[in-house]
Amino acid sequence: MTMDILVERADGVLTIAFNRPDKKNAITAAMYQTMADALVEAQGDASIRAILIRGSAGIFSAGNDLDDFMKKPPGGENSPVFQFLRAISSAEKPVVASVAGPAVGIGTTLLLHCDLVYAADTASFSLPFAQLGLCPEAASSLLLQRVAGYQAAAEKLLLGEAFNAAEAQRMGFVNRVLPAAEVEAFAIAQAAKLAALPASSLRVTKSLMKRASQHELQTQMTEEAVHFAKMLLAPEAREAFTAFFEKRKPDFRSFP
Ligand code: COA
DSSP: OOTTEEEEEETTEEEEEEOOGGGTTOBOHHHHHHHHHHHHHHHHOTTOOEEEEEOBTTBSBOOBOHHHHHHSOOOSTTSHHHHHHHHHHTOOSOEEEEEOSEEETHHHHGGGGOSEEEEETTOEEEOTTGGGTOOOOTTHHHHHHHHHOHHHHHHHHHHOOOEEHHHHHHHTSOSEEEOTTTHHHHHHHHHHHHHHSOHHHHHHHHHHHHHHHHHHHHHHHHHHHHHHHHHHTSHHHHHHHHHHHTTSOOOOTTOO
C-alpha cells in the first residue's frame, strides 16, 4: 500500500487516483501493486459497480518511473506492472478515465483498456517507447492500430511525439474533450451513471464486446513483454534514461 496511489470507494465507484505530483505521477512498482490489488478486489466486491481512474491537478501520469526501470527492471509475469496490466485488461466492470494533463507511456496505453475516456483540452498523450530504446507494451502495438488505423498508430509508436486531446479523440480512444475545469466532474458523473445501471447488463455487454479479442490481446502483451524486458537492459535504454535524468538529449548514434 502506498500513498502515491489513493484508492477510494464511494457510491458504488472505486476511484484510483495517481498522487505523486512532485514526480509527475511517474509509476513505481509499489504503485502498480496498489492499483493491481485494488482492481482485483473490485472484481470480487459486488458493492463496486464502476471504476474511475484519474490523475492529479494538471498531470495524469509521466508513465513508468524511469529510476525504477534502471534500478529494478520488472521481469516476469508476476511483476507488479504485469499484474496491473492483467487486471485492467481483464476488468469485468466498466472503467472510466479522466485525463487532465500529460499521459506518457503507460499513462496513455492504460487508456486503451478503459471503456470511457474523457480528456481535458489541456491533456496530452505520448508513446515515447522508441525514444527510450524500448518497444510498446500493454498490447498497444495491437490495440492502437485497431482503434486508430495502422498509419496513425505507427506515427505515434515510431516517432513517440506528444499529441493533443483533439487528436486522441480523432484517433478514437478519447470519447470526449472537455474544458480542464469540467473533465473530472464529468467523468465522475459518467461513472455514477454506470454504477446506477444493472451491473449484470454492463458485465455481459462488456464481456461480449471483449471476448473475441481477449486471447489475442493477452498473447500480444506477453510477446511485447519479452522484447521489453530485454530492451530495458540494453545500452540504448540506459542512454535514454541517463539522458533524461541529466536533462540532456540522448545520443543513439553509436548503437547499430
Ligand atoms: N520517472 C521518474 N521521474 C520522473 C518521470 C519518470 N517517468 N517523469 C518525471 N519525473 C520527475 C523528473 O525527474 C523531475 O524530478 P526532479 O524534480 O527531482 O528533477 C520531476 O518528475 C518533474 O519532471 P519535469 O520533467 O521537470 O516536469 P515537466 O512538467 O517539465 O514535464 C513530463 C513533465 C511528464 C512531460 C516529463 O517529466 C517527461 O517527459 N517525463 C518522462 C516521461 C517518460 O519518458 N516516461 C516513461 C514512459 S515508458
